[in-house]
Amino acid sequence: MEKQTVTIYDVAREAAVSMATVSRVVNGNPNVKPATRKKVLAVIERLDYRPNAVARGLASKRSTTVGVIIPDVTNIYFASLARGIDDIAMMYKYNIILTNSDDAGEQEVNVLNTLMAKQVDGVIFMGNHIDDKLRAEFKRAKAPVVLAGTVDPQGDTPSVNIDYAAAVEEAVTNLIQRGHKKIALALGPLSQSINAEYRLTGYKRALNKAKLPYDDKLVYEAGYSYDAGTKLQPVIADSGATAVFVGDDEMAAGIINASIESGVSVPDDLEVITSNDTIVTQITRPAITSITQPLYDIGAVAMRMLTKLMNDKELDEKTVTLPYGIVRRASTKPVE
Amino acid sequence: MEKQTVTIYDVAREAAVSMATVSRVVNGNPNVKPATRKKVLAVIERLDYRPNAVARGLASKRSTTVGVIIPDVTNIYFASLARGIDDIAMMYKYNIILTNSDDAGEQEVNVLNTLMAKQVDGVIFMGNHIDDKLRAEFKRAKAPVVLAGTVDPQGDTPSVNIDYAAAVEEAVTNLIQRGHKKIALALGPLSQSINAEYRLTGYKRALNKAKLPYDDKLVYEAGYSYDAGTKLQPVIADSGATAVFVGDDEMAAGIINASIESGVSVPDDLEVITSNDTIVTQITRPAITSITQPLYDIGAVAMRMLTKLMNDKELDEKTVTLPYGIVRRASTKPVE
DNA sequence: TATTTTCATGAAAGCGATTTCATGAGCTTT
DNA sequence: AAAGCTCATGAAATCGCTTTCATGAAAATA
Secondary structure, three states, rough: OOOOOOHHHHHHHHHHHOOHHHHHHOOOOOOOOOHHHHHHHHHHHHOOOOOOHHHHHHHOOOOOEEEEEEEOOOOOHHHHHHHHHHHHHHHHEEEEEEOOOOOOHHHHHEEEEHHHHHHEEEEEEEEOOOHHHHHHHHHHOOOOEEOOOOOOOOOOEEEEEHHHHHHHHHHHHHHOOOOOOOOEEEOOOOOOOHHHHHHHHHHHHHHHOOOOOOOOOHEEEEEOHHHHHHHHHHHHHHHHHOEEEEOOHHHHHHHHHHHHHHHOOOOOOOOEEEOOOOOHHHHHOOEEEEEEOHHHHHHHHHHHHHHHOOOOOOOOEEEEOOOOOEEEEOOOOOOO | OOOOOOOOOHHHHOOOHHHHHHHHHHHOOOOOOHHHHHHHHHHHHHHHOOOHHHHHHHHHOOOOOOEEOOOOOHHHHHHHHHHHHHHHHHHOOOOOEEEEOOOOOHHHHHHHHHHHOOOEEEEEEHHHHHHHHHHHHHOOOHHHHHHOOOOOOOOOOOOOEOOHHHHHHHHHHHHHHHOOOOOOEOOOOOHHHHHHHHHHHHHHHHHHHHHOOOHHHHHHOOOOOOOHHHHHHHHHHHOOEEEEEEEHHHHHHHHHHHHHOOOOOOOOOHHHHHEEOHHHHHHHHOOEEEEEEOHHHHHHHHHHHHHHHHOOOOOOOOOOEEEEEOOOOOOOOOOO
């Protein structure tokens, strides 16, 4: 009862040509007489022949599939990148093998290895941190890897990002200009370089420029979630900070809602700026001022770069930095 | 400069056994003498051999890959299902080829076909509507298909869902019990059976039971987005409705924010209940009363069913209906 | 017209595994 | 000790395609 599959051999026989010719027709090779092409196409149509991509992959050593490693699909930030990746991949006829890594190093290595076993032609990696082990795997991989929305201070893996440090610096400077002296910084784990080496750096640079003292008691490490935000809020309130820069939109939403519920007015008592400009920033009241990032494009550009690498072309630039912006919403006061 | 790959043949030679034996070792076939197994494993380790999944797929006719068709990864509702799918898939050593369909029929058919060409062992389909063409493709596919969070009133494709009609009926009854006479219904496109045949049915049943008249002017068709909600709000306000059931959380958030900004109090002037209990329902103020669904589990159960089908096992039940609930938040008044 | 090129095509060798079948060695069983 | 089994193993076919190379025919050149 197994459904019969039509192979290239069947087509060749019916069309009275060789398999090679059928293969040429299927792959759009120009070296086929138009009459022959027509004949073959007719048979393909009649038999409803569909080339087997696995066999093709084995023979050609190209799977037209790329692996995408994502911390968690349900995270809007990364999902938005993934959408950009998939659209461009589809445009270039690639499929996406998507796997969640939960940002866990060991899992990331595993996943990368199974992707390589599946003979993906390339990999796009998203994550908050890259450790030595992972970096070594990237090197060892025989398929090219591109980082999307993901920094690696050490490695030389091609990547697409915004200038996180500069963005945070600008946002914090923005707060300083409105007179804030005690500005809290609410981040994800400091073990991740995106936090420890980029956001924190931008924060320090802004303070420095304004000759404000850096106080590590104002730097908070929490999770990337709404609940983490609500739990963190009282701590921030106690610190005496009058403004906070937050590394994740859901966390920022948690901070805002908890503030208001505990009688802390936003933006009057606490100004809030967040990082990712996801839909969450528009839903809260007050809506949240945010760094804006071209999320979709980060993914799209990363995939474009990957297609070049997969075709052994040179990259114009290995590290692409896309522009960011800052959009003011009601969680900060207008500039004076 | 192409990196050398180690094949099963290399391992066989180095270990002085046949390829068949190596294959047995790799696949955990018990018919191998322990000493031989050890010897082979040592060589595998030494050469860092990784089986080529493509070759394996061709020979065994199983790719250990399943296709997942999703309207849009950036939609939290579907992304949550996808997360459940991926976790279970990983547990069973399957990989996921994920593709966005934008809910577009033609695209869905295309995607399904390329998935079949890639020899996926099964497919999980998510979408808001299934038309005849798609249904026909499901039949034609030689790999099993399971629907997740997706209804097909006609087909007999295995599926995992909640009882949408009953859930809506309960939610609306809930509103009726608090005295509402004019209850609006804000849905996505009525061309989709989830709306036209399930949610609408539940709504009508509730009215019917309470002997309230059905007025199709109170049924609104919009998009699944925050902006669609803000645009719809004035229309709902004009209708004189004192409560609304909404088919999408972001839309509900838009309605709530727009209401409040235009001086309509929620829940005093307008009570709101929504459908998916995503994080959005907790972020708005007031937070939104919602139908609760085991999103992750819908995906997980669908994937579990698919693994059974892929191993030619019988399904206990073809249509799985998971329990739903209703969680009251501040967008509705307490029951009297 | 003779010679060289170009073009369209087919034969056949892989690609790297799995899997069937045959075989012989070592054990049981009578 | 003969016959029958079980178990571990290898040889070789196979999966469905791509790709190289050879070949003859047609077109271009001399």
